Amino acid sequence: MAKHDTDLSALFHALADPTRRQILTRLAAGPAPVSDLAEPTGLRLPTVMRHLSVLEEAGLIAxxxxxxxxxxxxxxxxxxxxxxxxxxxxxxWEQRLDRLDAYVKTLMEEKPE
Amino acid sequence: MAKHDTDLSALFHALADPTRRQILTRLAAGPAPVSDLAEPTGLRLPTVMRHLSVLEEAGLIAxxxxxxxxxxxxxxxxxxxxxxxxxxxxxxWEQRLDRLDAYVKTLMEEKPE
DNA sequence: CTGTTAGTTAGCCTTATGGCTAAGCATGAC
DNA sequence: GTCATGCTTAGCCATAAGGCTAACTAACAG
Incomplete structure (x- = not known):
């Protein structure tokens, strides 16, 4: 698979954690030191550090x-x-939406689980 | 955190795996049986089954x-x-782009790692 | 120089993830 | 009925993820 696939995996993975999204939201308000980022999470510094490095490796923060x-x-x-x-x-996906729409509904009615 | 946070985590997590994205891309071409989805991945059926259930639990497939x-x-x-x-x-993020742009560049120049 | 503050590193623990094989259970073909 | 097919379940294994404490380093502040 292409290189940007790796990027995408790292990106999605970084965003899959609520704590990391919380940190990003906090950073959206402006740059902040590590301690300030850690405080609202209720987590210990080393733990937050690791979240930060995941974010940094995904290129989401500097x-x-x-x-x-x-x-x-x-x-x-x-x-x-x-x-x-x-x-x-x-x-x-949406190219096929009309065709799929009814079909998927059928599937879900037939067998919800 | 709100309920849609859980949704987002599940969604991002489901998309963080290349195999699962591959399956989605394949499905974009139209509905398919499990075996057809498994074949191009080179993985065993039970493995693919688990990817499928991750996708299904994230609501991405039915x-x-x-x-x-x-x-x-x-x-x-x-x-x-x-x-x-x-x-x-x-x-x-983009509201702050002007302010951040120069700032981030400074950060990255100062300390790339 | 001593003490506090802010990160950092090392290492441990538990659970989740992603892969497998082997065995089971329907369904459809003979 | 018997057998192949298509999915399913159970269970194993190795590694990654997410949390912690404890100990260490690097700045400031007095």
Missing amino acids: SSKDGRVRTCAIVPEALQPMQAWLAEQRRI | SSKDGRVRTCAIVPEALQPMQAWLAEQRRI
Whole structure:
């Protein structure tokens, strides 16, 4: 599979955790040091550190240390690959929507589980 | 956290696996039985079955059994929550883009790792 | 220099994930 | 009935994920 597949996996995986999405939302309000990010999660620093490195490896955040304080910030372009994937899928999926719509409903009525 | 947070986690998690994305892409071409989905993955049936149930629990596919054949189909609306989350994030993130843009670049130059 | 503050690293624990084989259970073909 | 087919279930294994504590390092503050 192509390289951007790896990117997508890392991206989706990073976003699959509520704590990490919480951190991102917090960072949307502006850059913040690690401790500030940790506080509202109720988790310990080392745990948050790992969430941060997952986010950073996925390219969703960038960070830099000034003195003993590490400041983190979101990287807005990071969502782009996902945006692209989503747009492509919706394009394909919706081409078949009419055909599928009734069909899927039939499936779900026949056998909900 | 809200209920749709659980949904989002399940959704992102389901999409984080390349095999599962491959299956979805295959299904975009139209409904298919389990065996047909398994074949191009090179994985064993039970393994594929588990991928399918992850996809189904995330609401991304629906399936029904006719005789001994289970047919699977995508559920296009399933991407909607993700689409909504993405749109919202991009909205917030990009509000700060000007301010952040230069800042993040500074961070990354200072300390790439 | 001593003490606090902010991260960091190392290492442990438990659960989840992703793969497998082997065996089971329907259904459809003979 | 018997047998192949298509899915299902059970259970094993290795690795990854997400949490923790404890101990260490690097700045400031006095």
